Amino acid sequence: MLRSMYSGISGMKANQTKLDVIANNIANVGTTSFKASKVNFSDTLYQTSNSATAPTDSIGGTNAKSIGLGAKVASINKLMTKGNxxxxxxxxxxxxxxxxxxxxxxxxxxxxxxxxxxxxxxxxxxxxxxxxxxxxxxxxxxxxxxxxxxxxxxxxxxxxxxxxxxxxxxxxxxxxxxxxxxxxxxxxxxxxxxxxxxxxxxxxxxxxxxxxxxxxxxxxxxxxxxxxxxxxxxxxxxxxxxxxxxxxxxxxxxxxxxxxxxxxxxxxxxxxxxxxxxxxxxxEASNVDLTEQFTDMISATRAFQASSKMISNGDEILQTITGLIR
Known part of the structure; x- marks a missing residue:
């Protein structure tokens, strides 16, 4: 199975979490003293096909060849700034x-x-x-x-x-x-x-x-x-x-x-x-900034769509491969 499909799935899951947090922030824009939250991502494991080599007298060193396996939610931080x-x-x-x-x-x-x-x-x-x-x-x-x-x-x-x-x-x-x-x-x-x-x-x-x-x-x-x-x-x-x-x-x-x-x-x-x-x-009012939330929502939505497109592209590649045996 193509690694890109699993990377796409991880991207969709991570951005879905981000959209969930944004939705909660927007829902509480009028909640007294509410503190907004922000999602941060990190990359996940890497699969190394070739390890790095050190330089020798006859040849220079080479870098490792690693393929990432997607993204994950690193943290959901609460913004503690005071509301108006x-x-x-x-x-x-x-x-x-x-x-x-x-x-x-x-x-x-x-x-x-x-x-x-x-x-x-x-x-x-x-x-x-x-x-x-x-x-x-x-x-x-x-x-x-x-x-x-x-x-x-x-x-x-x-x-x-x-x-x-x-x-x-x-x-x-x-x-x-x-x-x-x-x-x-x-x-x-x-x-x-x-x-x-x-x-x-x-x-x-x-x-x-x-x-x-x-x-x-x-x-x-x-x-x-x-x-x-x-x-x-x-x-x-x-x-x-x-x-x-x-x-x-x-x-x-x-x-x-x-x-x-x-x-x-x-x-x-x-x-x-x-x-x-x-x-x-x-x-104290909520510290949710709607302008920032809507901008983050657009960004997360596009990232979600891009990740889903990777799954669609992976499916098309698999169809092409299986079609070779006809």
Whole structure:
């Protein structure tokens, strides 16, 4: 059988994969915080009919004679460039202008994630069923005031040490004491599900805002009160994160362990400079460039057609050969 036919098949398979990736990119052009992917090819094995020879006193050296056996997908890389920030005017929409991921978890409202104060790494969790990461800041609140992703996962962050969240008889979240932003206070060291309560120090919460460092502040008739701070995570190799769908990522063996942002009250070992600023009222758009995707689609389609033509030409050659015995 002609080698060109198998090379053509490998080219078709490789370019089909590229077209699949391009189709997914285009489908997600409107997906919040989506990161486009790009396919890279490499050549496959070579069949050597003559090995290279070294020069001698009487004759020069010769190069090897090798015939390639096609192409294959070498890698599918995720493009981590930041998408444009789109204004929404919605107080529960937040985006990260720079590096970092929001931390979301599925589990009980009493769940927590322990963070090592020296390494800023995660050391364990309690009452947490699943822990994921996302740049999609399209947040919501449930009837009890829990801050959630659009999928219903709880957004994790630091509570202020003196304002533990409790529940009233109706299950609504309340904060027992008011924490003045201008006073000296600290945050808990563990990450907990963040809550926008109905009341702070017995006063109804009228509004809230989220600062560039993720600090959540409520406004009551007594004034402003700090509720907590949205935590972020970063990775040595964010391209290595495992895609889960639903705009969620998960730590993998090649992403590196998560480094957690320190709280705003941390003065020793603070790593706040390694994370982007949070913008309230904005969402990060997809970084898909349609012009580039359509150009790549045309190129991949033509390469697919050319590879299929090699199979057709191989078939014609085989027909000619079999016709010789008539």
């Amino acid at each position: 920030l789109l204004t929404t005017g919605r107080s529960l929409d937040v985006s990260i202008d720079g590096d970092g991921y929001f931390i979301a978890a599925k589990g009980k409202t009493t769940g927590s994630i322990a963070v090592d104060s020296s390494s800023n790494g995660i050391t364990g969790s309690t009452d947490i069923d699943q822990q994921v990461y996302t740049r999609d800041g399209n947040l919501t609140l449930d009837e009890n005031g829990n801050l959630l992703t659009s999928n219903g996962y709880r957004v994790m962050g630091y509570w202020t040490s003196s304002s533990a969240v409790t529940r009233d008889t109706n299950g609504n979240a309340v904060v027992a004491s008011r924490v003045d932003p201008d006073s000296t206070f600290t945050y808990d060291t563990a990450l907990r599900p963040l809550v926008i309560p109905d009341k702070v120090n017995g006063k109804a919460v009228e509004s809230f805002d989220i600062g560039s460092n993720g600090v959540v502040t409520a406004v009551t008739s007594e004034g402003r009160s700090v509720l907590g701070q949205i935590a972020m995570a970063s990775f040595k190799n964010p391209e290595g994160l495992k895609d889960l769908g639903g705009n969620f990522e998960q730590e993998s063996g090649n992403s590196g362990a998560a480094m957690i942002s320190t709280s705003a009250s941390t003065t020793t070992n603070s790593n706040s400079g390694a994370f982007g600023a949070i913008s309230q009222g904005y969402l």
